[in-house]
Amino acid sequence: MIFEPFTIKNVTFKNRILRSSIGGRTSYYDGTVTSAWKNFEKRFAENDIAGIVSATITVDDRRWSPLEYPKISDDKFIKPLQAGIKVVQSFGCKYIIQLGDGGCHTQTSLFSQESDAKSSSTGFDLLFGYRNRSIEMTVEEIEQTIHNFAEAARRVREAGCDGLEITASKGYIIHQFLNPAINRRTDDYGGSVEKRFRFLKEIVKSVRDKVGSDFLVGIRLSALDYNYLPVNVRLPVVLPFKHFWMGNGLEETIYYAKELEKLGIDYLHISAGYGFINPKENPGDFPVEEVRMFASSTRHLSFKTAARSTLLNLLPNSILKLILGRGWTFVPGVSLGHAQKFKEAVNIPVIANGGFQQRDFIESALQEQKCDMVSMARPLLANPDLLKVFQEGKNEPENPCTFCNRCTIRTVMFPLGCYEPLRFSSQDEMEAQILKWSATPDV
Numbered sequence: 001m002i003f004e005p006f007t008i009k010n011v012t013f014k015n016r017i018l019r020s021s022i023g024g025r026t027s028y029y030d031g032t033v034t035s036a037w038k039n040f041e042k043r044f045a046e047n048d049i050a051g052i053v054s055a056t057i058t059v060d061d062r063r064w065s066p067l068e069y070p071k072i073s074d075d076k077f078i079k080p081l082q083a084g085i086k087v088v089q090s091f092g093c094k095y096i097i098q099l100g101d102g103g104c105h106t107q108t109s110l111f112s113q114e115s116d117a118k119s120s121s122t123g124f125d126l127l128f129g130y131r132n133r134s135i136e137m138t139v140e141e142i143e144q145t146i147h148n149f150a151e152a153a154r155r156v157r158e159a160g161c162d163g164l165e166i167t168a169s170k171g172y173i174i175h176q177f178l179n180p181a182i183n184r185r186t187d188d189y190g191g192s193v194e195k196r197f198r199f200l201k202e203i204v205k206s207v208r209d210k211v212g213s214d215f216l217v218g219i220r221l222s223a224l225d226y227n228y229l230p231v232n233v234r235l236p237v238v239l240p241f242k243h244f245w246m247g248n249g250l251e252e253t254i255y256y257a258k259e260l261e262k263l264g265i266d267y268l269h270i271s272a273g274y275g276f277i278n279p280k281e282n283p284g285d286f287p288v289e290e291v292r293m294f295a296s297s298t299r300h301l302s303f304k305t306a307a308r309s310t311l312l313n314l315l316p317n318s319i320l321k322l323i324l325g326r327g328w329t330f331v332p333g334v335s336l337g338h339a340q341k342f343k344e345a346v347n348i349p350v351i352a353n354g355g356f357q358q359r360d361f362i363e364s365a366l367q368e369q370k371c372d373m374v375s376m377a378r379p380l381l382a383n384p385d386l387l388k389v390f391q392e393g394k395n396e397p398e399n400p401c402t403f404c405n406r407c408t409i410r411t412v413m414f415p416l417g418c419y420e421p422l423r424f425s426s427q428d429e430m431e432a433q434i435l436k437w438s439a440t441p442d443v
């Protein structure tokens with residue numbers, strides 16, 4: 001089934017494999033995409049991937065994380081995006097832009113700014129975001145954010161994309177409203193499951209108004225938040241305790257899915273966990289060295305980041321792995337079981353993500369109707385020609401992704417490629433692979 005076409009709404013994908021979002025610092029300093037961005041996307045398109053979901057592209061001009069990621073917060077970004085998207089589509093690969101807003105999970109900035117602290121509620125989170133505290137959004141700020149999503153959606157259509165995806169996962173702003181341990185509002189945007197959903201509902205409605213009923217709109221949703229992974233240090237504890245410990249339960253996320261279906265959403269893209277990075281989305285090893293490197297590079301931004309970096313540099317790897325590495329292990333198709341639950345609950349296509357690399361495993365997930373499509377990130381970064389490998393009848397590539405997660409943190413660096421030394425015979429070979437697509441303006 002992997003190589004059977006699949007149609008969602010009016011978009012036909014030539015097979016069942018999508019490239020899941022992979023961010024990267026591929027823009028100029030104002031957020032305009034460079035040819036490095038185009039070349040990066042092109043190498044998946046030219047290797048038979050049916051569709052690409054872009055990096056999370058920010059709808060807010062100020063909350064930009066990481067720096068030099070592409071932006072879509074102004075009309076000036078449309079034209080450069082358009083040119084690259086045409087190249088991707090010339091290979092028969094569909095292009096979907098994922099819209100997002102980091103809220104208080106904005107991880108980096110040139111200078112510390114208050115807008116990077118905005119969230120559903122005021123609080124403290126040691127791991128995500130760089131500001132000392134998050135700040136509750138006013139209703140005006142909520143309305144502005146809804147407007148930002150709608151305007152960005154219009155730009156996605158004008159850029160010639162085949163569709164758009166709204167990220168309601170990853171611990172970003174929408175997720176900050178959905179997650180009951182994070183959202184502690186007492187107004188119409190917090191409290192009950194219906195009220196927490198209101199922000200997303202209003203975004204979906206205004207996006208749909210802008211792009212029309214014929215445009216593909218999907219949602220990336222976290223099936224379960226697993227707040228305890230990594231440690232949720234928001235105090236005081238919320239009741240019921242289950243909400244503090246787990247965040248949304250499956251019954252709540254399935255409620256969101258059913259409501260989204262009613263609102264005319266065309267597909268669900270299922271992952272799990274709260275915050276980027278987290279072990280339920282990126283199953284594999286905890287990349288201690290890279291996390292330390294990232295913490296050190298952002299230590300100037302606030303007291304919190306300085307303390308975080310000091311801690312990470314003081315504690316030995318073994319202790320860090322014990323505390324922060326909890327739950328980090330590779331699980332094939334980590335969200336497939338959840339995807340199946342969503343598939344049983346709604347009548348729109350469901351895409352499963354996380355920990356896919358083997359042909360037989362993907363084939364049986366599709367055959368058993370646990371999902372309609374599968375999306376991949378790290379295995380394709382390691383082997384962009386993975387589909388060709390499958391086509392040759394092999395179950396997995398000769399030099400597979402080890403799910404070491406070094407690339408996942410390296411997303412905030414440039415250039416991006418596979419940083420797993422074990423996969424290369426030398427440092428030079430590894431660097432050559434990383435620089436291949438990024439060194440020349442046009443490849």
Ligand SMILES: Cc1cc2nc3c(=O)[nH]c(=O)nc-3n(C[C@H](O)[C@H](O)[C@H](O)COP(=O)(O)O)c2cc1C
Pocket residue numbers: 020021022023024054055056098167170220271281282283353354355356375376377378379407408409410411416
């Ligand atoms: C380098 C890198 C960058 C990523 N950037 C994004 C992103 O911008 N937006 C997003 O929703 N997910 C992002 N992800 C998560 C992936 O889309 C995917 O959910 C995750 O890696 C699990 O899939 P995999 O096991 O196939 O890698 C990123 C992952 C990696 C490795």
